[in-house]
Amino acid sequence: MSSPSWPRCATDRRAMLGGLLALSLVRPAGATPEALAAAMREFTGGAAPLPGGVTLDIPPLVENGNAVPVGVEVESPMTEADHVRAIALFNERNPLPNVITARLGPWSGAARLSTRIRLATSQRLIAVAALSDGSYRMAEQQVVVTLAACIEG
Amino acid sequence: MVRTLLRVPATARSGEVIEIRTLIAHPMETGFRPGADGTVQPRDIIRRFTCRFNNREVFAAELHPAVAANPYLTFTLRVEESGILAFTWEGDNGFSQTETRPIAVA
């Protein structure tokens, strides 16, 4: 058997084919920046969230966008007087901008949750926390989603 | 009834902040995906999750199609007294399931 130097670099024809196939299967066009802004406005009632105080834990590079582990933690004493009321997660380029919205309170003891989400493609993820004083805090993170070469179909 | 996995400590000290972890078998069909025949599969997701402690809602979440299949969710709760935790998942096509776990607080 002769042994040509089969795929020696990632731009190999077959790799391209796989990539194109994967691209063609990506879900419909992503949410528009307007839809993202509108979803965030609905959560904050129009208030502009300030950066800081929120940790958004998501791997910067993911192997598969179907189940991406994500954690959100908000700095807060979680007392009656000073606590987090809600945490919402938004994305930039899935078909819909909302991911999950959670309601909590001082009885939660901590403002921390984790889940697994879908990311249709590389994009920005935004976590917003609603605080008991009516203010909003946020954190954002850019995530690169690699497209699989070998997909079922 | 579908399978769920729950991790709740059986015992806790009064005032302790416990972590609760939940996993449920559900496809979370987005409503954007074509099936084998080329037509778009209708949406079938869990839309709402709630956790009640002694009948008082202590955590709730609205889920959207961007939540991965077999939803996994962890959160915290400060417990002051013994009681029953009830977890409810509700969604499309009349989906509703509740699981309970006791917790003893000393």
Added chain:
Amino acid sequence: MGSPRPRRGRSRWLEALACAGALLLLGAGPRSGYETMTPQLRAMQDDDLSNPGMLAVAEGEALFAREGCAGCHTAEAMRGVAARYPALDRASQAPIDLSGRIAQCREKRQQRPPLPREGPAMLALTAFVAHQSRGLPLQPDPRLAEARRQGEALFRERRGQLNLSCAQCHDDNAGRRLAGSLIPEGHPNGYPLYRLEWQALGSLQRRLRNCLVGVRSEPFPPGAPDYVALEAYLVARARGLLVETPAIRP
């Protein structure tokens, strides 16, 4: 054979040298796909409460009791069984995989209707039985030499419109990338496993079918002896790897 992954007789000095270097760095022997996953995915597999494959194991445990398996077998007695499969079926003198054995037990001994091979019930039962062997090393059945030989021939045979063999990706180019994906060595030690691409638990045969379709080759029908022969070879090729069922893979 001295090399951990049997190769064609023809010597390829440069590749051998590169491989020797890689093996010095990585340690000799087969490497589970687990080793090349991100820390997040490894954590998803390691923690039973975050591993969605455990939902199927729990379902399988309930089925094991409800479907009458527990009338003859204890769960404890299932420990080590999956690590020895595929095995030789005495009656037919042919190799049989774990799902095939469960199906046989159900149809011949319980006289009950068959379960679809890749349906949720069979996957759950297989996952539950295989999970009892988690952490045990694969032990190829010594009686399957002929099936292994057939399986290795299939593994090395170029197939499909892309004219590719399994070996060209999973021996010659394992560790390299195809588009954004790492090419794994292709070991069978975590099945049935939860593949993120499937968003579900699936069998080794489903994975093999994906590969066949991927090289534009006609897949074998479900349960075909070709899959069992391939599995017999893959298990020997992965000798010593630990059972991970239910594994997570991207």
